Every structure is written in structure tokens, then in C-alpha cells.
Amino acid sequence: MLWDIEALKKKAQEEINSAQDLAGVDAMRIKYLGRKGIIAEIFSKLPELSAEEKSQTGKFANELKFFLTELINNKVQQLKTIDHRPKTVDLDITLPGIKPEIGTRHPITQVLEEICAIFTQMGFKIFDSPEIETEFNNFTALNIPLEHPSRDAFDTFYIRRQKLLLRSHTSPGQIRVMKKYKPPLAVVVPGKVYRPDAVDASHSFMFHQVEGFLVDERVRFSDLKGVLTNFSQELFGSDIKMRFRPHFFPFTEPSAEVDISCVMCEGKGCSVCGKKGWLEILGAGMIHPNVFKAVGYPKNKYTGFAFGMGVERIAMLKYGIDDIRLFFENDLRFLRQF
Numbered sequence: 001m002l003w004d005i006e007a008l009k010k011k012a013q014e015e016i017n018s019a020q021d022l023a024g025v026d027a028m029r030i031k032y033l034g035r036k037g038i039i040a041e042i043f044s045k046l047p048e049l050s051a052e053e054k055s056q057t058g059k060f061a062n063e064l065k066f067f068l069t070e071l072i073n074n075k076v077q078q079l080k081t082i083d084h085r086p087k088t089v090d091l092d093i094t095l096p097g098i099k100p101e102i103g104t105r106h107p108i109t110q111v112l113e114e115i116c117a118i119f120t121q122m123g124f125k126i127f128d129s130p131e132i133e134t135e136f137n138n139f140t141a142l143n144i145p146l147e148h149p150s151r152d153a154f155d156t157f158y159i160r161r162q163k164l165l166l167r168s169h170t171s172p173g174q175i176r177v178m179k180k181y182k183p184p185l186a187v188v189v190p191g192k193v194y195r196p197d198a199v200d201a202s203h204s205f206m207f208h209q210v211e212g213f214l215v216d217e218r219v220r221f222s223d224l225k226g227v228l229t230n231f232s233q234e235l236f237g238s239d240i241k242m243r244f245r246p247h248f249f250p251f252t253e254p255s256a257e258v259d260i261s262c263v264m265c266e267g268k269g270c271s272v273c274g275k276k277g278w279l280e281i282l283g284a285g286m287i288h289p290n291v292f293k294a295v296g297y298p299k300n301k302y303t304g305f306a307f308g309m310g311v312e313r314i315a316m317l318k319y320g321i322d323d324i325r326l327f328f329e330n331d332l333r334f335l336r337q338f
């Protein structure tokens, strides 16, 4: 035999096993299996051999070829999975550090806290009420009858056909507080509310409200006016004027929509107030007797007022923002301004 196949196999095996990297293995592939490699050379010399040598050598060379192909492929796999990260790290502890970024509170959080702070100064307590509500708390107890349009699935996110939903306003907070506590009560309920509205410059499927209510014996509409006037002057400045327009809410009677004089034009009329000079900021009224009945308060003992305001709307007026979507896009260039 012209070649000692066994010795060749042993040598190739050693060389391939000791390859340090992929380039090293590749060099072995070329050396043994390449077009001009050792195996190819053996095959090219076969015609010069005797018939018996030819078949023997051909057989061995073929076996060696398969053996080395497999060995090389395994070695490549092995090298690819090895962790090539350096074992020691070059660490220069004298380099200047990376300054951690200091965040700011979201503008909605800031306005929400500002609103709550004004009411806590007036003696109101803050109550945290859940965002997942029962149909009873969100509607029934608030005197919103079965056939009222806002009960349709269109206006409320329902949860899996159960009688649970994402609260569409913070008013169910009134029910939770009154079911749990007896008057006198002065409470604000801040938080997220949900409505399946198409998103545009003034609508979002999620926004924030602050609910407020006060219940005691002999609470009057003038108390509501006093509290809300103090609130808007604290928030927007002492020159702000208020206007109460008659309105309808199922859970208050009488009800009103409350406007403030336009913060942009001071009532002269501009594009923000639609030339009206007034901006609607909240809904309010005297709590309906049916609501007291639903929470089990004795008949004719208490009176009270309630109001609810949208935080995004107030923040937009306060900062002159014309698109509600800006609050929820997480654009730091916008958020860093507050």
C-alpha cells in the first residue's frame, strides 16, 4: 500500500482536535478534504495501483473521508458554542461614570396630584377605588337604568360576559365609599376610567377622572358652588369665573355642567374656547335620593353633592396642549417639558 491510512487518520485526528478556532478547522478541511487535499490526492493515484490495492485503498480512503468530514463538522459545532468572551475584563475605574437619567412625574400624575391636594386642603379624604367594577356599582346604584344608552357595550368595556366591566367613570367610587362609611363624608376618588371611544385629538379609550362628593345633613347646592369656585381659583388663578349650566345626570338632581372663563382669552373668545369665552371642566349636582337608597342610607336624612372632572382635559387647558394623544405616546421630548 502506498499510504499508511491508519497513521494518516491518527495525524489528521490530532491536528483537527487541536485546532483553536474556526479558521484553524477550515485549514484542516482544505488540507485533507479540499480539491487538492490529501484524500483527493489518494483518489487521483488509484489508477496507478493494482486491482487489489485499488479496491482496498479506495475503501479505506472513503472511510477516512467520511470520518474526517464528521470530525471537522463536530469540531466546528464545538467551537461555535464556546464562550469567546475574554476571561479577564479590562476595567478602567478612572473613566467618568454614566450619569443616571433623572425622571419626572408624568404631567397627568402632576395635575392629578395638584387637584387632589386642593381638595385635601379643604378637608376631603382620598379614596382609591378599583378600575374593574360591577354593573351594579357603575350603573344600577347610580340610578342609571337598564335602557340608558351608556349601558350599551358600545360605551363600556365589558369583561367576558360576566357582570364585570372597566369602570366608565369614577362615580362608582361614591357607591363603594357610601356602602362602607356613614356621613359626614368628604371624599375624592382619582383614577383611570375606560370608554371604547375611537382615539382622536380629544378622545382616548383610557383617561383619568377625579370624582368628589360630600354628604351630610343639610348640604346645599351653594356648598357645591363654594367648593368648586375655590377649587378652580386655586388651580387656574383667582381671576377665574365660573358658570353653572343646567344639565342632566341620572345620579344627581339637579345637575349642572360647570364652565370656567377661558384660560387663554380670559372670556373674550378665542380658538380654544370656540369663541364662547367659556370652557367646560366638569359635571356636578346634588346626589339623587335613589343613590342614597341604593347604598342603604335612611330616607330623607342626608343630602350631598358630587362632581366629576376629566384630568386630561384640565391638563390640556392648563398647559395649552391641543392633542390628548401626546400624553400617551411616551415621547420624552414632550414629557420632559413638565
Ligand code: PHE
Pocket (backbone or CB within 6 Å): 168, 169, 170, 171, 211, 249, 252, 283, 284, 285, 306, 307, 308, 309
Ligand atoms: N360621572 C360623570 C361623567 O363621567 C361626571 C359626574 C360626576 C357628574 C358626579 C355629576 C356628578 O360624566
